[in-house]
Amino acid sequence: MADAAGRLTKLAEEVLGTPLPVRIRAWDRSESGPPGAPVLVIRHRRALRRLLFKPGELGLARGWVAGDLDIEGDLYEALDLLAGLLWERAATKAPRAAALRALARPELRAAAREMLALAGAPVPPTPPAEEVRRRRGPLHTxxxxxxxxxxxxxxxxxxxxxxxxxxxxxxxxxxxxxxxxxxxxxxxxxxxxxxxxxxxxxxxxxxxxxxxxxxxxxxxxxxxxxxxxxxxxxxxxxxxxxxxxxxxxxxxxxxxxxxxxxxxxxxxxxxxxxxxxxxxxxxxxxxxxxxxxxxxxxxxxxxxxxxxxxxxxxxxxxxxxxxxxxxxxxxxxxxxxxxxxxxxxxxxxxxxxxxxxxxxxxxxxxxxxxxxxxxxxxxxxxxxxxxxxxxxxxxxxxxxxxxxxxxxxxxxxxxxxxxxxxxxxxxxxxxxx
Known part of the structure; x- marks a missing residue:
């Protein structure tokens, strides 16, 4: 698992089709990405499992709440840079479906296997306790x-x-x-x-x-x-x-x-x-x-x-x-x-x-x-x-x-x-x- 950050950066850019605007620091202390940019710190590989289970905003949020993800540097700058890749894309397409379709493309199958290997066990972890799931019954009673x-x-x-x-x-x-x-x-x-x-x-x-x-x-x-x-x-x-x-x-x-x-x-x-x-x-x-x-x-x-x-x-x-x-x-x-x-x-x-x-x-x-x-x-x-x-x-x-x-x-x-x-x-x- 050497150079996890470099491998993650390459995988993310293949899937997204665009360079990552932030730097990545992985759990093995490796770093990759544009110098001087805000750093997305991935403290634990289970953060990747959260993303694979819920690609896009919700997976990132679960990792953030659990403390598996953090931002080093200007939080506002980092969120602004990531917005075009995550929140704005989510407004026009389902992020989970879009990510899975991307990973299913023949040319990205190797990337998908690589991501799963980096993430470790494929079973998604339990969401943090602070999450509120949809309650049953009609809305707004x-x-x-x-x-x-x-x-x-x-x-x-x-x-x-x-x-x-x-x-x-x-x-x-x-x-x-x-x-x-x-x-x-x-x-x-x-x-x-x-x-x-x-x-x-x-x-x-x-x-x-x-x-x-x-x-x-x-x-x-x-x-x-x-x-x-x-x-x-x-x-x-x-x-x-x-x-x-x-x-x-x-x-x-x-x-x-x-x-x-x-x-x-x-x-x-x-x-x-x-x-x-x-x-x-x-x-x-x-x-x-x-x-x-x-x-x-x-x-x-x-x-x-x-x-x-x-x-x-x-x-x-x-x-x-x-x-x-x-x-x-x-x-x-x-x-x-x-x-x-x-x-x-x-x-x-x-x-x-x-x-x-x-x-x-x-x-x-x-x-x-x-x-x-x-x-x-x-x-x-x-x-x-x-x-x-x-x-x-x-x-x-x-x-x-x-x-x-x-x-x-x-x-x-x-x-x-x-x-x-x-x-x-x-x-x-x-x-x-």
Whole structure:
């Protein structure tokens, strides 16, 4: 097994039909590839078995989570270089089928035998424990959604505090300047939403997917509203209630562990939904939009802050990202912003403003990655080394996706305009106060 790196580089380039853009360091300490490039470190040959069993993104992710693979050098540069070979190809073809077809070609049969020899035993190893497999039963039932949310958010409030910082806001910040602090940018985002909703003292606000309570706290403290925040995460609810009590606002803010489909309250004056709608699913989105419309009084406003993907020529070919679905956001789905706007309008809303802020999310994610790396040992202790590695990979790859315009994020302001046609939105409302 001498010079495993050189042999792997040659095999990979034969299969892919293009030079590898990164350097490889194998378990035998051999190295191969372009000098000065980021190094893909293969610590154990079982990483190859994972790739042979699941070619492409998922196999790499399993190796990464298990610690069999690592990146030495600039993580963002390495992911950007690999994107064209892995993630972008996966968007147009099934990576497992494509890899197997390539290895089945007569001229590559020797390469296939070589890869199997390098990998050792052909039986694939058990996936890391952090992987979440597809659960049985229909998507987006009350129970299944609660389980999916728990997987992502109930990993420890102390862990999230290390990553998110004092703001405890887990959505795109709003950067007046790239040099601003994360805390200032998150405060500015919350305040922007409050101004778009035109919140006034005494009004009633519903925050759908309230997280650790930052939005309802800001709205109650700065705008004098009465607020209800709902989440499916028990850990988030416990943390939010403690923050609210410490702020002396328990008489004005209520936190519930509740699904948006279970709310039977009297109408609200305003609704914020910040980074929650990605969990709804396309088959349930019309129900989501109609439910929020019904919960607003005539003239009330909705601010829907949501990640969007690029539209496809054939929308039926859309599939959920394997790595994100298995390890990060089970059952999450993205939609183009045009579809989101259309479904809000179909529910009865008048859409008054759409603001794309994808560059802001790239800045936010890079700051979260910095926080995680700064507190790496503690983060791994609070969760597990595998879970910390998942979050680092997912956040860094997501930052690049926003920077490269592969995905975006939008704030959609919609109004339940009454029959009179008076929306309450001023002619120059883009100034937002």
């Amino acid at each position: 009350l129970r299944r959604d609660k389980e999916a949310i728990s997987h992502h958010y109930d990993v420890g409030n102390d862990f999230y505090a290390l990553v998110l910082g004092p703001s405890m806001v887990y959505s795109c910040a709003y950067w007046e300047s790239p040099d601003a602090s994360l805390e200032d940018a998150q405060r500015d985002k919350l305040d922007l939403i409050c101004r778009k909703l035109a919140l006034k003292e005494g009004q009633r606000l519903l925050d759908v997917g309230c997280g650790w309570g930052s939005m309802v706290l800001h709205a109650a403290r700065e705008y004098g509203v009465r607020a209800v925040g709902i989440t499916l995460s028990e850990e988030q609810a416990t943390f939010a209630r403690k923050r609210i009590a410490e702020a002396g606002l328990a008489d004005r803010i209520e936190i519930r562990v509740q699904d948006y489909r279970e709310i039977k309250d009297e109408p609200f004056d305003a609704i914020s939904s910040i980074g929650m709608a990605e969990h709804v699913g396309r088959d349930r989105y019309a129900e989501y939009a109609s439910a929020l419309y019904a919960l607003l009084r005539p003239g009330g406003r909705l601010l829907n802050h949501q990640i969007a993907r690029r539209p496809l020529a054939d929308e039926e070919t859309y599939r959920v990202d394997d790595f994100i679905d298995r390890y990060v956001f089970p059952d999450g789905e993205l939609a183009p912003v045009g579809r989101t706007v259309a479904q809000l309008e179909e529910a009865g809303f008048e859409v008054r403003d759409v603001e794309g802020i994808r560059e802001h999310y790239a800045l936010t994610l890079r700051q979260w990655v910095t926080n995680l790396e700064k507190h790496w040992d503690e983060a791994a202790r609070l969760t597990s080394p595998g879970r910390a590695r998942v979050w680092r990979l997912y956040m860094a790859a997501s930052a690049l996706s926003f920077e490269r315009n592969r995905i975006g994020v939008n704030q959609v302001l919609a109004v339940r305009t009454p029959d009179s046609g008076t929306s309450g939105v001023r002619l120059r409302e883009r100034r937002w106060g």
